[in-house]
Amino acid sequence: MNTLELQKEEASTQPEQAQTMTGSQAVIECLLAEGTDTIFGYPGGAIMPIYDALYDYRDKVNHILVRHEQGGIHAGQGYARTSGKVGVVFATSGPGATNLVTGLADAQIDSTPVVCITGQVFAHLLGTDAFQETDVINITTPVTKWNYQVTDACEIPEAIAKAFYIARSGRPGPVLIDITKNAQVQKFNYKGYTPCNHIRSYRPKPNVREEYIERAAELINAAKKPFVLFGQGVILGGAEAEFKAFVEKSGIPSAWTVLGAGALPTGHPLNVGMLGMHGNYGPNVLTNECDVLIAVGMRFDDRVTGRLDKYARQAQVIHLDIDPAEIDKNVQTTVPVWGDCKETLPLLTRLVEKKEHPEWLQKFRDYEQQEIEAVIRKELHPQTGEMTMGEVIDKLNKLTKGDAVIVTDVGQHQMVACRYAKFNQTRSNVTSGGLGTMGFALPAAIGAKFGAPNRTVVAVIGDGGFQMTLQELGTIMQTGIDVKILILNNHFLGMVRQWQELFNDRRYSFVDIESPDFVALAKAYKIDGNSISDRKDLEAALQTMLNHQGSYLLEVTVTKENNVFPMVPQGCSVSEIRLK
Amino acid sequence: METNHKHPEKKEFNITVYTENQIGLLNRIAIIFTRRKINIDSLNTSPSEIEGIHRFNIVIDETEDVVRKLARQIEKQVEVLKVYYNTNDDIIWQEMALYKVPTEAIAEKASVERLLREHGARAVVIRKDYTVFETTGHREETDTLIEVLQPYGLIEFVRSARVAIIKDSEGFNQKLREFEQREPGEEVIENEYLNKRDKVFTM
Numbered sequence A: 001m002n003t004l005e006l007q008k009e010e011a012s013t014q015p016e017q018a019q020t021m022t023g024s025q026a027v028i029e030c031l032l033a034e035g036t037d038t039i040f041g042y043p044g045g046a047i048m049p050i051y052d053a054l055y056d057y058r059d060k061v062n063h064i065l066v067r068h069e070q071g072g073i074h075a076g077q078g079y080a081r082t083s084g085k086v087g088v089v090f091a092t093s094g095p096g097a098t099n100l101v102t103g104l105a106d107a108q109i110d111s112t113p114v115v116c117i118t119g120q121v122f123a124h125l126l127g128t129d130a131f132q133e134t135d136v137i138n139i140t141t142p143v144t145k146w147n148y149q150v151t152d153a154c155e156i157p158e159a160i161a162k163a164f165y166i167a168r169s170g171r172p173g174p175v176l177i178d179i180t181k182n183a184q185v186q187k188f189n190y191k192g193y194t195p196c197n198h199i200r201s202y203r204p205k206p207n208v209r210e211e212y213i214e215r216a217a218e219l220i221n222a223a224k225k226p227f228v229l230f231g232q233g234v235i236l237g238g239a240e241a242e243f244k245a246f247v248e249k250s251g252i253p254s255a256w257t258v259l260g261a262g263a264l265p266t267g268h269p270l271n272v273g274m275l276g277m278h279g280n281y282g283p284n285v286l287t288n289e290c291d292v293l294i295a296v297g298m299r300f301d302d303r304v305t306g307r308l309d310k311y312a313r314q315a316q317v318i319h320l321d322i323d324p325a326e327i328d329k330n331v332q333t334t335v336p337v338w339g340d341c342k343e344t345l346p347l348l349t350r351l352v353e354k355k356e357h358p359e360w361l362q363k364f365r366d367y368e369q370q371e372i373e374a375v376i377r378k379e380l381h382p383q384t385g386e387m388t389m390g391e392v393i394d395k396l397n398k399l400t401k402g403d404a405v406i407v408t409d410v411g412q413h414q415m416v417a418c419r420y421a422k423f424n425q426t427r428s429n430v431t432s433g434g435l436g437t438m439g440f441a442l443p444a445a446i447g448a449k450f451g452a453p454n455r456t457v458v459a460v461i462g463d464g465g466f467q468m469t470l471q472e473l474g475t476i477m478q479t480g481i482d483v484k485i486l487i488l489n490n491h492f493l494g495m496v497r498q499w500q501e502l503f504n505d506r507r508y509s510f511v512d513i514e515s516p517d518f519v520a521l522a523k524a525y526k527i528d529g530n531s532i533s534d535r536k537d538l539e540a541a542l543q544t545m546l547n548h549q550g551s552y553l554l555e556v557t558v559t560k561e562n563n564v565f566p567m568v569p570q571g572c573s574v575s576e577i578r579l580k
Numbered sequence B: 001m002e003t004n005h006k007h008p009e010k011k012e013f014n015i016t017v018y019t020e021n022q023i024g025l026l027n028r029i030a031i032i033f034t035r036r037k038i039n040i041d042s043l044n045t046s047p048s049e050i051e052g053i054h055r056f057n058i059v060i061d062e063t064e065d066v067v068r069k070l071a072r073q074i075e076k077q078v079e080v081l082k083v084y085y086n087t088n089d090d091i092i093w094q095e096m097a098l099y100k101v102p103t104e105a106i107a108e109k110a111s112v113e114r115l116l117r118e119h120g121a122r123a124v125v126i127r128k129d130y131t132v133f134e135t136t137g138h139r140e141e142t143d144t145l146i147e148v149l150q151p152y153g154l155i156e157f158v159r160s161a162r163v164a165i166i167k168d169s170e171g172f173n174q175k176l177r178e179f180e181q182r183e184p185g186e187e188v189i190e191n192e193y194l195n196k197r198d199k200v201f202t203m
């Protein structure tokens, strides 16, 4: 070993001078070493030592006191989605930890990197039904990428280092570290923080195999009607530029999943729209007509594929994904390109021929024209009657020019917002895709704003979903964060009502929901607001909301019984998509 | 290893999992089966020949298509190093069984001893009141001995989980050394199920 290597060796084994500190102080030191600037959390008995340590670090890290732990983790998710960094969440044991479960499940299915730290009862009390003891590790195992219980302070630096590495690497996901109270108060010799970048049993991404790339390129070059589907993998891999280069060189029409929205600007000439149940007409119908289907960082969710045995049976399928468990899971692949698309896409781009597919692209535009005539025109420009959700989103686009972060809740307004919102930039669409968690939007929007402080953040929420996590108005009030809240009030649990109308003979079973005076409610939280129901007020009201200094709530009353179309009814093939 | 999509047939598969020795991992692996409502017929977990590495043997009755998906989802877990799946033809397997019978009944009937010898059983403990026999073999063999011993007042019976050796495996020692490297070879880092797919390149 030469001297240089020796020096390096020493440097890595003795990062800093060892210091005696408590486990709790070490938690904060490790988070700071990871570059954490924001923590969303809620204190309680079993995590009090960590909060006590946090008191000394108030000027180094911004702790956001949420109003419910579910809000905490959704905020952490929103933060991660707009910033690309790992969201950090604190909660106490028992009810604090169980309140995280919905958010963990959401982050797991939507591959969102978050690290949750929960307090736990003293180690000697584990298994005794102690006050606020729940078996958090076992409750959260199915909904975490990894979890770990710390019972000795000495484990803390390594556990946190692994947590961050696992949360953000490979296919990202949520990680939970449960720390018993004795470990939090225990003094130990903190030797500094060494980030983790290797775990022998964990392969975040494979070496790329060129022969697969070559096969994929051959298929693409021979294709007459190639079609690209892209998902959040492009965004998670930071591969937007690589993706755009691939699409532009190959000239292939490209459609997105809900979580992939914005990875390629919505206005791009090769962006042909949204896939899936409420996606665009062309992309759905032509899935069953293309000859080569190229899926990039998406997982063939059933909301995208509809009936699987009638999905793209005629096509050769190329699947680019970082997660080998996704390959062949739902759709049998002809050429699997397993790897990080930031690496695989440029290799593929190099081998594909420069092409245009004008006639094939025209087919998408023809279907789009049919959709405009049957659906879009009357959704965006209704001449009479009450307002539609679509026209609100369309107006919003005109005012934000497609530069805002749009956070949506779950339901009709979500599908409408995803269908009609314009996204010029990546990391602009924050929504609960895989889990469909009502109540996601308000807390996620708070986190999204902390993650992207220089961007306008608009939360589009239904009257139902808003009432699931509206207590987070308190978080807005206390932090003074600037979030625009746009409630599209149809006085119904609209999406369920739509299904009841279409498939249950209009038997409206418990979908009629009453709401409080939203503007008065906002006012109680010192948030300004307005409520409108007349089309002539729409533009000005939206403009006021956007211009307002600080948070603002705008309620827009829309038609009660409007339906989201097109629609691929459950159990139907994508080519059986209905326009009405 | 082609899957027949038209007539997927369920059969016994042996899933071998090499893991780190980590609390909670058993649960993490088990729920991959239970979430699909798949019953685990047999489960053995024990330290492997390599220090710190555990080996699971899991037996389920499923179609190959499902087994392949399960194997990938197991291998995805952070502390899992490698997963293999094999049919019974690909492995050598054994289960061990213990039988407790009244010593009196055996002493009285000399033929019992002959029967036991025929079934390859041996006495582990002989006491005045009872004797414990042990035999190792396939399920049918250990089952047969239950029937044989039943007339002599079989008191208690227990069978272990299945352990299996994969016929064409070269062991895990070399693999593990590869895993420990930062830039491991293709062998380790690649997904074996991709390589095994017959029709990957059909066009």
Ligand SMILES: Cc1ncc(C[n+]2csc(CCOP(=O)(O)OP(=O)(O)O)c2C)c(N)n1
Pocket: A409, A410, A411, A412, A413, A414, A436, A437, A438, A439, A461, A462, A463, A464, A465, A466, A488, A490, A492, A493, A494, A495, A496
């Ligand atoms: C936590 C949760 N509970 C129930 C549902 C089922 N669900 C999906 S959409 C929807 C209706 C949402 O109503 P609203 O928030 O008013 O939005 P709209 O569809 O009217 O736009 C319901 C109840 C869900 N997705 N999440």
Ligand SMILES: [Mg+2]
Pocket: A411, A462, A463, A464, A488, A489, A490, A491, A492, A493, A494
């Ligand atoms: Mg509603």
